[in-house]
Amino acid sequence: MSGEPIYRLEPATSAAPVGIDELLDRVREGLDRIEPREAFAAAADGALLVDIRYAELRDRDGLIPGALVVERNELEWRLDPLGSHRAAEATSHDLRVVVICNEGYASSLAAVSLRQLGLHRATDLVGGFQAWKAEGLPVSH
Numbered sequence: 001m002s003g004e005p006i007y008r009l010e011p012a013t014s015a016a017p018v019g020i021d022e023l024l025d026r027v028r029e030g031l032d033r034i035e036p037r038e039a040f041a042a043a044a045d046g047a048l049l050v051d052i053r054y055a056e057l058r059d060r061d062g063l064i065p066g067a068l069v070v071e072r073n074e075l076e077w078r079l080d081p082l083g084s085h086r087a088a089e090a091t092s093h094d095l096r097v098v099v100i101c102n103e104g105y106a107s108s109l110a111a112v113s114l115r116q117l118g119l120h121r122a123t124d125l126v127g128g129f130q131a132w133k134a135e136g137l138p139v140s141h
Helices: 020-028 036-044 055-061 072-079 106-116 128-134
Strands: 048-051 097-100
Touching (some): 036 097, 036 128, 055 128, 072 106, 097 106, 097 128
């Protein structure tokens, strides 16, 4: 999908206002969103799972073993391979990144933001952490 254009977030003054549901529909058109078992397999093949849930949810529900935890407000700085504040895991723009939020909404917007940084394989998890957990995939507390 790297050759396909992604939805560009435009200032509200340049276009008619759009609701969040429509915005999500638009941004998701350019993402190859994946299901929990696909994400589990992708991680085994070297994809980076990135948990952007806030601390209270992680404390309450647990963590996905091996996932990089990055607060949403730090995501772009930590995942930019060219950035001075990047995480050690942010090795290349070719890195496959799967963003995980709690239910699969904020992660779509975050994945598009990463694509705008050139991480052309960034996507998100359909249903988020809750779908992962419901599938019985590994969770640590």
